[in-house]
Amino acid sequence: MQASIDFYHKLGFERPFEIKSGDVITETFLKVNDRQYIELYPADERNPQSGFLHLCFEADELNLLHDAYAAKGLAPTPVRKAGAGNLLFTMLGPLQDAARQNIEYTQYMTGSRHASDFGQHLGPDRVGDRMMVVAVGMQDRAAARAFYVEQLGFSLSKENPSRLNLPGDSGEQVEIVPAGDLGARSSILLSTPDLNKTEAQLKRQQVAYRRAASSTTDGTSNTRSVDMIGVIDPDGNIIRIEQR
Numbered sequence: 315m316q317a318s319i320d321f322y323h324k325l326g327f328e329r330p331f332e333i334k335s336g337d338v339i340t341e342t343f344l345k346v347n348d349r350q351y352i353e354l355y356p357a358d359e360r361n362p363q364s365g366f367l368h369l370c371f372e373a374d375e376l377n378l379l380h381d382a383y384a385a386k387g388l389a390p391t392p393v394r395k396a397g398a399g400n401l402l403f404t405m406l407g408p409l410q411d412a413a414r415q416n417i418e419y420t421q422y423m424t425g426s427r428h429a430s431d432f433g434q435h436l437g438p439d440r441v442g443d444r445m446m447v448v449a450v451g452m453q454d455r456a457a458a459r460a461f462y463v464e465q466l467g468f469s470l471s472k473e474n475p476s477r478l479n480l481p482g483d484s485g486e487q488v489e490i491v492p493a494g495d496l497g498a499r500s501s502i503l504l505s506t507p508d509l510n511k512t513e514a515q516l517k518r519q520q521v522a523y524r525r526a527a528s529s530t531t532d533g534t535s536n537t538r539s540v541d542m543i544g545v546i547d548p549d550g551n552i553i554r555i556e557q558r
Contacts, residue, residue: 315356317548324519326439330431364549365498370418376401399426408458441512442504449489451496501552509557
């Protein structure tokens with residue numbers, strides 16, 4: 315746990331708060347921006363394998379979203395107040411590496427730990443300031459895409475057939491990849507306004523990284539080159555950073 319906290323601190327992400335059970339840290343929150351966090355949990359009896367645990371989406375009206383999913387015949391858990399003071403429900407998704415995906419939904423509430431930290435702990439040395447894409451490995455990619463599109467209201471990306479657009483106009487995406495490519499890990503794409511500044515931060519903190527250019531399409535025959543930096547966290551999760 316401490317190795318991971320130290321690693322993300324080198325990436326410029328501050329830790330505004332954590333949740334404890336007695337003297338034991340059960341959850342640590344690392345701030346990407348006011349609305350996005352990377353959460354770290356210690357391996358325990360319930361989750362003995364380190365790696366990716368869940369993806370959480372934010373909604374404005376959580377009770378309405380919960381009822382809409384229930385009306386579709388899905389099985390969301392009852393809405394409750396979580397440890398940080400926000401509303402929360404969970405739901406099982408498609409089959410990942412060895413079990414069905416645990417999907418969380420939250421609504422930030424006035425007075426919660428997250429809402430109370432708006433405008434704070436936004437370190438100037440963050441290697442990325444927005445989480446754009448989270449990749450998850452699925453046993454059946456076609457079934458997973460169908461679940462996200464037909465049940466959750468996502469849409470297919472025109473630029474990348476593996477990516478699905480979140481409902482709305484945030485521009486954020488989920489990427490569905492083969493389970494064998496990631497196993498229990500995740501891959502997160504962050505955006506930065508200055509990739510050279512990000513590279514300087516990694517060099518300064520002596521974090522191993524790889525910088526390379528790749529090509530992407532805009533949905534037509536046009537392609538463009540994208541410069542990207544990749545790092546690996548202590549548990550093998552992949553952090554990619556792209557200038558946008």
